[in-house]
Amino acid sequence: MSAAEDEKISKSKTGLSPVFVEQSCFDKKWILQLNQPEQIENFICLICKKIVNNPIEINCPQHQDMDESLIVGEKCLKQFLNDNNNTCPVQPHNGCSYSQNRSVKVHIGALKVNCPLQFEQDSQTTTQGLQQEGEGNETVICNFNGKIKDLNDHLHNACPLKLLDCLYKLFGCEYSYPERKFHFDLVMKFVNSSQEAIHNYQEENKQLKLQLNEKDEILKLKQKESENTIQKIERESQQELLKLCANIEMMKKDFIEKEKHYNESIKLLQEKMTNFPTKKREKIMTISHLLISNILLLFLLICF
Ligand SMILES: [Zn+2]
Ligand SMILES: [Zn+2]
Ligand SMILES: [Zn+2]
Ligand SMILES: [Zn+2]
Known part of the structure; x- marks a missing residue:
């Protein structure tokens, strides 16, 4: 099963998937909050169809004639090669050749974004139909507005929404917000x-x-x-x-x-x-x- 299919399944089972997981590719909706589609159209991960994180370019000689950019997120590629006996994700063949793409990395790192935890909180309240409007004074808000490359620093050191480590860290959870299906699997x-x-x-x-x-x-x-x-x-x-x-x-x-x-x-x-x-x-x-x-x-x- 490919990472993309995995993603679909976990989404359909839990209803929501985390917007931001360290090293994973980025959620399109979240990035499109502050960016135009043209800015990201060439940076879609071939494997998970999200915006690449740590971009890797596939450059096997077999695909030289293809026009589109063959870019994948580093984590997605590792997972794919692992799950598919080192077969190339573009077309099935052995001896896949790839390298880091620095210029894409710089471009992605410079994209402006809001805090992903704030984005997640917002999309949760909209799906719950603004039930908590009366308790609004208790809601913590993160006003972060910056570049993707500064995001890790923000989440680790400054974000007011960043919870302490997940209760399920003992079982191997790296998230900072509840992920029920994932927790169930871990347990x-x-x-x-x-x-x-x-x-x-x-x-x-x-x-x-x-x-x-x-x-x-x-x-x-x-x-x-x-x-x-x-x-x-x-x-x-x-x-x-x-x-x-x-x-x-x-x-x-x-x-x-x-x-x-x-x-x-x-x-x-x-x-x-x-x-x-x-x-x-x-x-x-x-x-x-x-x-x-x-x-x-x-x-x-x-x-x-
Ligand atoms: Zn990906
Ligand atoms: Zn290939
Ligand atoms: Zn934040
Ligand atoms: Zn967790």
């Missing part, structure tokens, strides 16, 4: 970009949560594993303990059996001893006594 843009940022944050959050869950899962698995090994070790050691107990029990039984056996043999021996003839018994006794005394002697000899 929507702001809201959209905020929503996008929120969406991005949410996505990031989701990703982080997923990662966290994954780590949690791994941790749980490891915990379960270690619990399992602990249980296994406990079970094994319990089994070992039981085996040990069984062994001890078996040894005990074995010991009792052996003891019984031993006692029986002693008894048998005693019985045999009592049945032994007394003489033989005495003889054995003496022999054993002798043997013991001899062993004692030997022991003493070894010791000393």
Whole structure:
């Protein structure tokens, strides 16, 4: 869509478009207040059909035979090239060639105008049918009457109609007067970009949560594993303990059996001893006594 079409749409939607926007081309009606049509007929922007601001001359060799002046406002041209893939605004072709036109700039800068904010206020009261006539004493009036080149200085430093910055400056508005459609777009843009940022944050959050869950899962698995090994070790050691107990029990039984056996043999021996003839018994006794005394002697000899 061209800048001119844009302009038409914004005009039809809001009813009014701002007369003066810094760097943009100038409103024809406003300039014609103090100038004759002949003074401006050659300085119409090819793109927006207003009076050029910061005039640029299109001078591609393709258009050498054309009679009319091929002049556009700098802001309009930049916008057009941007929106149309650098195609020339005169006829569609690539490699558009252009340059500043100083003499047109000087001519435009010297045009006499009233304050654009005053012009806007006047056209608003005429469209509203002079409703505020009774409150006229409250209306501020700007009496500026000067050259276009001095306008910026007037609006920034002297104009009583220049409001403080627009309330919507936060959203990127450069105007000093209310522009509803424009404000709506600005706010929507702001809201959209905020929503996008929120969406991005949410996505990031989701990703982080997923990662966290994954780590949690791994941790749980490891915990379960270690619990399992602990249980296994406990079970094994319990089994070992039981085996040990069984062994001890078996040894005990074995010991009792052996003891019984031993006692029986002693008894048998005693019985045999009592049945032994007394003489033989005495003889054995003496022999054993002798043997013991001899062993004692030997022991003493070894010791000393
Ligand atoms: Zn223009
Ligand atoms: Zn061209
Ligand atoms: Zn003013
Ligand atoms: Zn604004």
